[in-house]
Amino acid sequence: MSIEVIQALGDDALANLFEISIGPSEFIGDLASTLLRVQNFTIPATGANTYEVHYKTQMMTKVGGKVNAPNEFTFDFRVDRNWVLYKGFVAWKNAVANTSTGIIMDDSIGAFRVPISVWATDGDGIQVSALGQWDFKGCFCQNIGEVSFDYTSGDPIMTTVTMGYMKMDDTLL
Numbered sequence: 001m002s003i004e005v006i007q008a009l010g011d012d013a014l015a016n017l018f019e020i021s022i023g024p025s026e027f028i029g030d031l032a033s034t035l036l037r038v039q040n041f042t043i044p045a046t047g048a049n050t051y052e053v054h055y056k057t058q059m060m061t062k063v064g065g066k067v068n069a070p071n072e073f074t075f076d077f078r079v080d081r082n083w084v085l086y087k088g089f090v091a092w093k094n095a096v097a098n099t100s101t102g103i104i105m106d107d108s109i110g111a112f113r114v115p116i117s118v119w120a121t122d123g124d125g126i127q128v129s130a131l132g133q134w135d136f137k138g139c140f141c142q143n144i145g146e147v148s149f150d151y152t153s154g155d156p157i158m159t160t161v162t163m164g165y166m167k168m169d170d171t172l173l
Contacts, residue, residue, distance in 0.1 A: 017120060017122065017123065017125075018120055018121060019118070019119060019127075020038060020116060020117065021035070022034065022035070023115040023116065025088075027091045028089070030085075033080070037078045037079075037080065038076070039075075040075060041074075043118065044073050046067065046168065048063045048066075049063070049064035049066040050062065050064055051064050071166070072142060072163060072165065075160070075161055076158050077158070077159065079147070079156065086147075089141050089144055092141035095112055096112055115135065116165070117133050117134065119131070119132070119134070132173045133172055134170050135168070135170075136165040136167070136168050137165060137167040137168075139163045139165045139166075140163065140164050141161060141162075143161070144159060145159045145161065147159055
């Protein structure tokens with residue numbers, strides 16, 4: 001094999017070429033700013049539950065009766081100078097499960113659950129036509145990650161948001 005064979009394979013998909021869409025939320029006011037502050041997004045792994053069947057000296061694996069999916073995904077974002085986006089996610093998380101009072105929301109589809117979609121783009125920001133998108137239905141803010149301050153750094157503050165969801169649709173891929 002030569003390097004020409006590898007070059008003929010074409011370009012690789014790059015991790016920094018993606019966009020997300022978050023449905024309207026009463027907690028996140030400026031969605032355009034939110035989407036520009038997101039630094040990465042992790043699509044959760046999915047698969048089938050399996051079990052083993054043993055017979056004498058042999059063993060086989062069979063597909064079980066459940067789909068394995070964690071029903072959560074994460075993304076990191078840069079905190080804005082006035083902490084508006086961070087406060088919005090904290091308010092959303094507290095509406096779902098209040099840290100101070102312990103009150104948990106009525107878990108119905110409504111203001112607390114929104115759709116979120118993710119898709120790959122090319123270098124010009126256009127959705128890759130050969131690939132669809134991942135659609136997450138019934139998303140809610142489940143956890144807000146830690147915030148770290150550091151006198152020795154001038155880097156922006158980053159934090160992780162964990163979103164729970166009811167259903168992931170990857171059939172459009």
